[in-house]
Amino acid sequence: MCKGKVLPPRVEAMPGRLLGRVGGMEKGPLSAIHSTSIFMAVMKNNTGAEIIREFRRLEKQREQTLDDLLASEPLLSGSLSVVKRRCGKANCHCAAGEGHPQLQVVFLEDGNRRSRIIRNADADKVDRWATAAQRFRSGTAQLKAIENQQKALLIGLRTARSRIYEPRN
Numbered sequence: 001m002c003k004g005k006v007l008p009p010r011v012e013a014m015p016g017r018l019l020g021r022v023g024g025m026e027k028g029p030l031s032a033i034h035s036t037s038i039f040m041a042v043m044k045n046n047t048g049a050e051i052i053r054e055f056r057r058l059e060k061q062r063e064q065t066l067d068d069l070l071a072s073e074p075l076l077s078g079s080l081s082v083v084k085r086r087c088g089k090a091n092c093h094c095a096a097g098e099g100h101p102q103l104q105v106v107f108l109e110d111g112n113r114r115s116r117i118i119r120n121a122d123a124d125k126v127d128r129w130a131t132a133a134q135r136f137r138s139g140t141a142q143l144k145a146i147e148n149q150q151k152a153l154l155i156g157l158r159t160a161r162s163r164i165y166e167p168r169n
């Protein structure tokens with residue numbers, strides 16, 4: 001199993017970077033590259049050998065992606081962001097200016113949008129959960145993309161192998 005190859009590497013807990021990272025869902029790197037190679041394989045449909053090779057390659061990727069999805073980890077519900085909050089101490093510098101940056105999770109509970117401040121001691125753990133949730137989302141999308149490509153290859157294989165009966169003298 002080679003996790004790093006298929007899914008984005010884990011980003012270390014850095015509240016400053018969370019805002020930019022958590023919101024956006026990157027598209028899997030698969031689609032552009034592999035649809036080209038599938039296209040090539042389908043176009044060269046002589047014996048179907050290339051299609052089969054490509055199918056097997058995708059199958060290995062599918063298995064890796066699935067292994068990653070099935071690895072059990074808590075998945076954070078909601079998304080993380082950094083908010084600034086005043087601590088309430090009269091002699092703190094934040095009383096006059098900006099609050100202290102704190103990690104916040106926004107999530108849905110019974111259809112209601114809720115938010116909760118993450119304790120500093122829990123920040124690493126919650127960030128791991130957020131990373132795991134993001135990997136799960138992109139892994140699911142990747143699995144679907146691979147399966148779509150496999151379907152396309154099977155159609156190509158059927159085309160490559162279909163024969164019209166011609167009686168010979």
Ligand SMILES: [Zn+2]
Nearest residue numbers: 086087092094
């Ligand atoms: Zn303060």
